[in-house]
Amino acid sequence: MWTMEKLMGIRLSHDARRVEFKDEVWRLPSPDDVLEWFKLFRAGWVYSGDPARAHAILHSGKHSNGFFLVKRLLSFGNLREIAAACMIAELRKAGLGKVDGVYGSPYSSILLAGDIGRLLGVKTFVPEKDPSDPKGKKMIFKPDDPAPEGSVLLGIEELVTTFDSGEATKAAMIAGNPYPVTFAPIVGVLVHRPPEIVHALPDGRVIVPFIERQVDAWDPAQCPLCAAGSKAVLPKTNWAELAA
Numbered sequence: 539m540w541t542m543e544k545l546m547g548i549r550l551s552h553d554a555r556r557v558e559f560k561d562e563v564w565r566l567p568s569p570d571d572v573l574e575w576f577k578l579f580r581a582g583w584v585y586s587g588d589p590a591r592a593h594a595i596l597h598s599g600k601h602s603n604g605f606f607l608v609k610r611l612l613s614f615g616n617l618r619e620i621a622a623a624c625m626i627a628e629l630r631k632a633g634l635g636k637v638d639g640v641y642g643s644p645y646s647s648i649l650l651a652g653d654i655g656r657l658l659g660v661k662t663f664v665p666e667k668d669p670s671d672p673k674g675k676k677m678i679f680k681p682d683d684p685a686p687e688g689s690v691l692l693g694i695e696e697l698v699t700t701f702d703s704g705e706a707t708k709a710a711m712i713a714g715n716p717y718p719v720t721f722a723p724i725v726g727v728l729v730h731r732p733p734e735i736v737h738a739l740p741d742g743r744v745i746v747p748f749i750e751r752q753v754d755a756w757d758p759a760q761c762p763l764c765a766a767g768s769k770a771v772l773p774k775t776n777w778a779e780l781a782a
Protein backbone atom coordinates (compact mmCIF):
# COMPACT_ATOMS: atom_id res chain seq x y z
CA MET A 539 0.00 0.00 0.00
CA TRP A 540 1.55 3.27 -1.14
CA THR A 541 1.50 6.29 1.14
CA MET A 542 2.90 9.81 0.86
CA GLU A 543 5.51 8.86 3.49
CA LYS A 544 6.75 6.04 1.25
CA LEU A 545 6.72 8.27 -1.84
CA MET A 546 8.77 10.94 -0.10
CA GLY A 547 11.24 8.43 1.37
CA ILE A 548 11.75 5.99 -1.49
CA ARG A 549 15.09 6.10 -3.40
CA LEU A 550 16.52 4.45 -6.50
CA SER A 551 19.26 1.97 -5.54
CA HIS A 552 22.84 2.57 -6.72
CA ASP A 553 22.58 -0.13 -9.39
CA ALA A 554 19.29 1.48 -10.57
CA ARG A 555 17.56 -1.91 -10.58
CA ARG A 556 15.75 -1.66 -7.24
CA VAL A 557 14.30 0.91 -4.89
CA GLU A 558 15.13 1.46 -1.24
CA PHE A 559 12.88 2.65 1.58
CA LYS A 560 14.54 3.06 5.00
CA ASP A 561 16.35 -0.28 5.42
CA GLU A 562 14.15 -2.18 2.97
CA VAL A 563 14.91 -3.02 -0.66
CA TRP A 564 12.06 -3.46 -3.14
CA ARG A 565 11.68 -4.25 -6.83
CA LEU A 566 11.20 -1.37 -9.24
CA PRO A 567 7.52 -0.34 -9.19
CA SER A 568 5.11 -1.76 -11.77
CA PRO A 569 2.99 0.46 -14.06
CA ASP A 570 0.05 -0.18 -11.70
CA ASP A 571 2.17 0.97 -8.74
CA VAL A 572 3.02 4.20 -10.51
CA LEU A 573 -0.67 4.72 -11.39
CA GLU A 574 -1.30 4.53 -7.63
CA TRP A 575 1.37 7.21 -7.15
CA PHE A 576 -0.45 9.43 -9.65
CA LYS A 577 -3.68 8.96 -7.69
CA LEU A 578 -1.98 9.87 -4.40
CA PHE A 579 -0.71 13.10 -5.97
CA ARG A 580 -4.11 13.77 -7.58
CA ALA A 581 -2.04 13.81 -10.76
CA GLY A 582 -3.60 11.01 -12.71
CA TRP A 583 -6.61 8.79 -12.83
CA VAL A 584 -8.23 6.43 -15.38
CA TYR A 585 -11.92 5.42 -15.50
CA SER A 586 -12.42 1.84 -14.36
CA GLY A 587 -15.21 1.03 -16.84
CA ASP A 588 -17.73 0.60 -14.00
CA PRO A 589 -20.75 2.95 -14.57
CA ALA A 590 -21.26 3.06 -10.78
CA ARG A 591 -18.01 5.09 -10.71
CA ALA A 592 -17.72 8.74 -11.72
CA HIS A 593 -15.87 10.18 -14.72
CA ALA A 594 -14.23 13.56 -15.17
CA ILE A 595 -15.28 16.94 -16.52
CA LEU A 596 -12.16 18.50 -18.04
CA HIS A 597 -11.17 22.17 -17.97
CA SER A 598 -12.45 22.40 -21.57
CA GLY A 599 -15.92 21.27 -20.44
CA LYS A 600 -15.53 17.93 -22.23
CA HIS A 601 -16.07 14.68 -20.39
CA SER A 602 -13.18 12.20 -20.22
CA ASN A 603 -12.20 8.74 -19.04
CA GLY A 604 -8.74 9.80 -17.93
CA PHE A 605 -6.55 12.61 -16.72
CA PHE A 606 -2.78 13.00 -16.19
CA LEU A 607 -0.65 15.88 -14.94
CA VAL A 608 2.72 14.15 -15.01
CA LYS A 609 4.79 17.06 -13.69
CA ARG A 610 3.13 16.75 -10.28
CA LEU A 611 4.98 13.45 -9.91
CA LEU A 612 8.15 14.28 -11.87
CA SER A 613 8.76 17.40 -9.78
CA PHE A 614 10.06 15.04 -7.06
CA GLY A 615 13.60 14.07 -8.06
CA ASN A 616 13.55 10.70 -6.27
CA LEU A 617 10.37 9.63 -8.07
CA ARG A 618 11.59 11.00 -11.40
CA GLU A 619 14.76 8.93 -11.10
CA ILE A 620 12.76 5.80 -10.33
CA ALA A 621 10.45 6.52 -13.29
CA ALA A 622 13.56 6.89 -15.47
CA ALA A 623 14.87 3.50 -14.30
CA CYS A 624 11.46 1.90 -14.99
CA MET A 625 11.48 3.33 -18.52
CA ILE A 626 15.03 2.07 -19.15
CA ALA A 627 13.95 -1.43 -18.05
CA GLU A 628 11.06 -1.29 -20.59
CA LEU A 629 13.34 0.04 -23.32
CA ARG A 630 15.83 -2.77 -22.68
CA LYS A 631 13.02 -5.36 -22.87
CA ALA A 632 12.12 -3.80 -26.24
CA GLY A 633 15.71 -4.26 -27.47
CA LEU A 634 17.33 -0.90 -26.75
CA GLY A 635 20.71 -0.88 -28.47
CA LYS A 636 23.68 1.44 -27.99
CA VAL A 637 22.75 5.11 -27.93
CA ASP A 638 25.08 8.10 -27.80
CA GLY A 639 22.70 10.64 -26.36
CA VAL A 640 19.14 11.31 -25.25
CA TYR A 641 16.81 14.26 -25.63
CA GLY A 642 13.31 15.09 -24.42
CA SER A 643 10.67 17.48 -25.73
CA PRO A 644 10.83 20.94 -24.15
CA TYR A 645 10.14 21.67 -21.51
CA SER A 646 8.15 18.95 -19.81
CA SER A 647 10.39 15.99 -20.74
CA ILE A 648 13.82 17.57 -20.30
CA LEU A 649 14.47 16.65 -16.65
CA LEU A 650 13.23 13.10 -17.21
CA ALA A 651 15.47 12.78 -20.29
CA GLY A 652 18.35 14.07 -18.13
CA ASP A 653 17.83 11.32 -15.58
CA ILE A 654 17.66 8.69 -18.32
CA GLY A 655 20.84 10.04 -19.92
CA ARG A 656 22.65 9.94 -16.59
CA LEU A 657 21.51 6.37 -15.84
CA LEU A 658 22.56 5.26 -19.36
CA GLY A 659 25.88 7.10 -19.00
CA VAL A 660 25.36 9.27 -22.08
CA LYS A 661 24.87 12.98 -22.76
CA THR A 662 21.49 14.67 -22.63
CA PHE A 663 20.84 17.15 -25.42
CA VAL A 664 18.41 19.96 -24.62
CA PRO A 665 16.14 21.27 -27.37
CA GLU A 666 14.18 24.43 -26.60
CA LYS A 667 10.88 25.98 -27.57
CA ASP A 668 11.31 28.44 -30.44
CA PRO A 669 10.86 31.89 -28.83
CA SER A 670 9.57 33.26 -32.16
CA ASP A 671 6.57 30.89 -32.08
CA PRO A 672 3.92 32.39 -29.78
CA LYS A 673 2.07 29.05 -29.69
CA GLY A 674 5.12 27.21 -28.37
CA LYS A 675 4.70 24.38 -30.88
CA LYS A 676 7.98 24.85 -32.78
CA MET A 677 11.24 23.64 -31.27
CA ILE A 678 14.86 24.59 -31.89
CA PHE A 679 18.18 22.94 -31.06
CA LYS A 680 21.12 25.30 -30.65
CA PRO A 681 24.31 24.12 -32.38
CA ASP A 682 26.78 25.31 -29.69
CA ASP A 683 27.16 21.87 -28.05
CA PRO A 684 26.29 19.52 -30.89
CA ALA A 685 25.98 15.75 -31.10
CA PRO A 686 28.94 14.30 -33.06
CA GLU A 687 28.38 13.03 -36.59
CA GLY A 688 26.60 9.68 -36.68
CA SER A 689 25.36 9.85 -33.08
CA VAL A 690 22.36 7.66 -32.27
CA LEU A 691 19.85 9.68 -30.24
CA LEU A 692 17.08 8.31 -28.04
CA GLY A 693 13.85 10.32 -27.74
CA ILE A 694 12.13 10.51 -24.35
CA GLU A 695 8.64 11.81 -23.57
CA GLU A 696 6.88 12.17 -20.20
CA LEU A 697 3.36 12.11 -21.72
CA VAL A 698 2.18 11.31 -25.23
CA THR A 699 -1.32 11.85 -26.56
CA THR A 700 -0.63 12.53 -30.27
CA PHE A 701 3.22 12.73 -30.51
CA ASP A 702 3.09 16.15 -32.25
CA SER A 703 5.70 17.63 -29.92
CA GLY A 704 7.86 14.51 -30.24
CA GLU A 705 7.89 14.97 -34.03
CA ALA A 706 8.62 18.70 -33.75
CA THR A 707 11.50 18.01 -31.36
CA LYS A 708 13.05 15.38 -33.61
CA ALA A 709 12.83 17.83 -36.53
CA ALA A 710 14.59 20.45 -34.37
CA MET A 711 17.41 18.02 -33.52
CA ILE A 712 17.96 17.32 -37.24
CA ALA A 713 17.72 20.97 -38.26
CA GLY A 714 19.79 22.38 -35.40
CA ASN A 715 22.59 19.84 -35.11
CA PRO A 716 25.41 20.76 -37.53
CA TYR A 717 26.23 17.07 -38.17
CA PRO A 718 23.98 14.26 -39.37
CA VAL A 719 22.55 12.11 -36.57
CA THR A 720 20.31 9.05 -36.48
CA PHE A 721 17.61 8.04 -34.02
CA ALA A 722 17.05 4.94 -31.93
CA PRO A 723 14.18 2.93 -33.45
CA ILE A 724 12.25 3.12 -30.16
CA VAL A 725 11.00 6.10 -28.15
CA GLY A 726 10.64 5.93 -24.36
CA VAL A 727 7.30 7.23 -23.04
CA LEU A 728 6.36 7.37 -19.35
CA VAL A 729 2.60 7.81 -19.90
CA HIS A 730 1.04 6.93 -23.26
CA ARG A 731 -2.62 8.01 -23.28
CA PRO A 732 -3.79 8.22 -26.89
CA PRO A 733 -7.43 8.14 -28.01
CA GLU A 734 -6.48 4.98 -29.95
CA ILE A 735 -3.53 2.80 -29.00
CA VAL A 736 -0.98 2.69 -31.82
CA HIS A 737 2.74 2.23 -31.18
CA ALA A 738 4.17 2.75 -34.68
CA LEU A 739 5.09 6.35 -35.48
CA PRO A 740 4.96 7.77 -39.03
CA ASP A 741 8.80 7.94 -39.15
CA GLY A 742 9.12 4.20 -38.41
CA ARG A 743 10.04 4.52 -34.74
CA VAL A 744 7.99 2.63 -32.17
CA ILE A 745 6.63 3.94 -28.87
CA VAL A 746 7.67 1.93 -25.81
CA PRO A 747 5.35 3.03 -23.00
CA PHE A 748 5.71 2.40 -19.28
CA ILE A 749 2.09 3.29 -18.44
CA GLU A 750 -0.43 3.01 -21.26
CA ARG A 751 -4.15 3.71 -21.18
CA GLN A 752 -6.60 4.61 -23.93
CA VAL A 753 -8.01 8.01 -22.96
CA ASP A 754 -10.62 9.97 -24.83
CA ALA A 755 -12.81 13.07 -24.37
CA TRP A 756 -16.27 13.89 -25.65
CA ASP A 757 -18.75 16.75 -25.74
CA PRO A 758 -21.15 16.15 -22.82
CA ALA A 759 -24.08 15.45 -25.18
CA GLN A 760 -22.09 12.68 -26.92
CA CYS A 761 -20.45 11.26 -23.78
CA PRO A 762 -20.79 7.43 -23.78
CA LEU A 763 -19.97 7.30 -20.05
CA CYS A 764 -22.94 9.55 -19.18
CA ALA A 765 -25.08 7.40 -21.52
CA ALA A 766 -23.98 4.32 -19.56
CA GLY A 767 -25.08 5.94 -16.29
CA SER A 768 -21.75 7.14 -14.88
CA LYS A 769 -21.81 10.51 -13.10
CA ALA A 770 -19.64 13.36 -14.46
CA VAL A 771 -17.73 15.31 -11.78
CA LEU A 772 -15.08 18.04 -11.60
CA PRO A 773 -11.79 16.39 -10.54
CA LYS A 774 -10.68 19.28 -8.35
CA THR A 775 -13.62 19.05 -5.94
CA ASN A 776 -14.49 15.36 -6.35
CA TRP A 777 -11.12 13.60 -6.37
CA ALA A 778 -12.14 10.94 -3.85
CA GLU A 779 -15.10 9.94 -6.03
CA LEU A 780 -12.91 9.67 -9.14
CA ALA A 781 -9.99 7.87 -7.55
CA ALA A 782 -12.16 5.47 -5.52
Ligand SMILES: [Zn+2]
Nearest residue numbers: 601761764770
Ligand atom coordinates in the same frame (compact mmCIF):
# COMPACT_ATOMS: atom_id res chain seq x y z
ZN1 LIG B 1 -20.01 12.23 -19.41
